[in-house]
Amino acid sequence: MMPRTVLSRCARLTQQVPLESALSGKQSVQRGMSSLSVPPPACMLRPLEAPLRYLFGPGPSNVPPRVLAAGGRPIIGHMHSEMFGIMNEIKQGIQYAFQTNNSMTLAMSGSGHTAMECAVFNIVEPGESVLVAVNGIWGERVAEIAERMGAKVHTLAKAPGGHFTNAEIEQALAKHKPVLFFLTHGESSAGLVHPMDGIGDVCRKHNCLLLVDSVASLGAAPLLMDQQKIDILYTGSQKALNAPPGTAPISFNERACQKMFNRKTKPVSYLLDMNYLSNYWGNDGKPDRIYHHTGPVSGFFALRESLAILAETGLENSWRHHTEVAQHLWKGLEDLGLKLFIKDKDLRLPSVTTIAIPEGYNWKELLAYIMKHHQIEFTGGLGPSVGMVLRIGLMGYNCKKTNADKALAALEDGLKQCRKSKA
Numbered sequence: 397m398m399p400r401t402v403l404s405r406c407a408r409l410t411q412q413v414p415l416e417s418a419l420s421g422k423q424s425v426q427r428g429m430s431s432l433s434v435p436p437p438a439c440m441l442r443p444l445e446a447p448l449r450y451l452f453g454p455g456p457s458n459v460p461p462r463v464l465a466a467g468g469r470p471i472i473g474h475m476h477s478e479m480f481g482i483m484n485e486i487k488q489g490i491q492y493a494f495q496t497n498n499s500m501t502l503a504m505s506g507s508g509h510t511a512m513e514c515a516v517f518n519i520v521e522p523g524e525s526v527l528v529a530v531n532g533i534w535g536e537r538v539a540e541i542a543e544r545m546g547a548k549v550h551t552l553a554k555a556p557g558g559h560f561t562n563a564e565i566e567q568a569l570a571k572h573k574p575v576l577f578f579l580t581h582g583e584s585s586a587g588l589v590h591p592m593d594g595i596g597d598v599c600r601k602h603n604c605l606l607l608v609d610s611v612a613s614l615g616a617a618p619l620l621m622d623q624q625k626i627d628i629l630y631t632g633s634q635k636a637l638n639a640p641p642g643t644a645p646i647s648f649n650e651r652a653c654q655k656m657f658n659r660k661t662k663p664v665s666y667l668l669d670m671n672y673l674s675n676y677w678g679n680d681g682k683p684d685r686i687y688h689h690t691g692p693v694s695g696f697f698a699l700r701e702s703l704a705i706l707a708e709t710g711l712e713n714s715w716r717h718h719t720e721v722a723q724h725l726w727k728g729l730e731d732l733g734l735k736l737f738i739k740d741k742d743l744r745l746p747s748v749t750t751i752a753i754p755e756g757y758n759w760k761e762l763l764a765y766i767m768k769h770h771q772i773e774f775t776g777g778l779g780p781s782v783g784m785v786l787r788i789g790l791m792g793y794n795c796k797k798t799n800a801d802k803a804l805a806a807l808e809d810g811l812k813q814c815r816k817s818k819a
């Protein structure tokens with residue numbers, strides 16, 4: 397290890413010399429001898445600044461100190477045996493969170509979109525038919541991803557906040573004969589949690605795989621991968637799981653593996669090819685793991701810790717807790733005279749609440765006021781729900797009645813102060 401005095405002297409030198417030249421606007425006297433034409437940017441010579449904020453939007457959510465500390469531990473090599481041990485533990489944590497025994501379970505190096513693309517790219521071959529339920533932004537995204545890779549995309553569409561009956565799904569499956577049906581469990585753009593019962597059976601009847609997005613719902617609303625016959629399930633790290641953004645759990649069951657490992661064409665993405673990823677995660681039964689890509693070591697440490705917190709809390713406790721806090725928030729919002737966007741309580745996503753934009757307000761001004769005066773992030777709609785809703789997310793670590801009260805007080809103040817704004 398470098399002696400302290402040397403370390404601090406180095407730190408002073410690396411910080412001060414360029415900083416002085418940057419501040420004086422002059423380059424160092426050595427410039428004439430330098431081969432560099434681009435000087436160090438002044439912003440890089442200042443310390444990182446990131447404000448402290450209450451992240452009460454749809455995610456990322458504030459990260460608990462324990463998870464931050466795990467992510468801040470010294471890294472090890474991504475191919476070290478200890479790292480493989482940690483990845484094996486992550487797998488077990490995901491199996492618990494998803495309620496699955498699938499051995500083809502892993503975490504993607506990337507956000508929920510990476511898992512979304514991984515699922516579509518590996519399951520579907522160009523020219524195959526895919527059915528996508530679109531009732532918010534996530535269906536729109538999957539339809540576009542499938543279309544880009546050359547699938548024949550059919551959509552089953554509803555306005556944001558709408559949901560699909562099993563009969564509607566079955567009719568569309570019979571008509572389009574897709575190899576894959578996509579449904580969002582927690583549609584964060586609309587604040588809707590989609591009923592899941594029976595959909596897996598309907599898909600099996602029509603020989604179709606069921607892909608479910610649980611980015612906004614995992615850990616907050618009941619979801620049972622194996623029991624509900626979900627063939628492929630993915631989530632993100634940054635919502636109720638409360639890890640930083642950048643890793644995404646995913647799991648494939650036996651039916652999904654049969655399809656994806658017996659395809660005629662290679663998946664369009666090398667990075668997301670499950671032939672390689674299954675080996676990297678030790679899921680393919682081969683004795684050696686071969687280098688494929690460098691996984692986000694710190695992100696995996698943090699994800700492991702967030703999965704550990706979920707395991708300690710217990711899934712059912714976590715679901716119950718999210719519902720109780722959400723109900724407290726919903727009552728408070730109604731007491732403020734606001735209208736919840738999803739009328740049926742049973743269809744409201746406990747992690748992300750949507751509020752119909754109150755009349756007479758400019759929603760952007762309202763959100764900006766709350767951010768400026770209360771350091772709280774709420775957001776507007778997303779994709780098709782832009783201009784329709786405000787969104788408040790209380791998940792994982794942020795899911796507390798005291799935070800719901802803080803959110804309500806900020807909103808009440810915002811509603812008072814921004815009333816006269818032009819809508």
Ligand code: GLV
Nearest residue numbers: 454455584585778
């Ligand atoms: C992102 O996931 C969002 O819902 O805004």
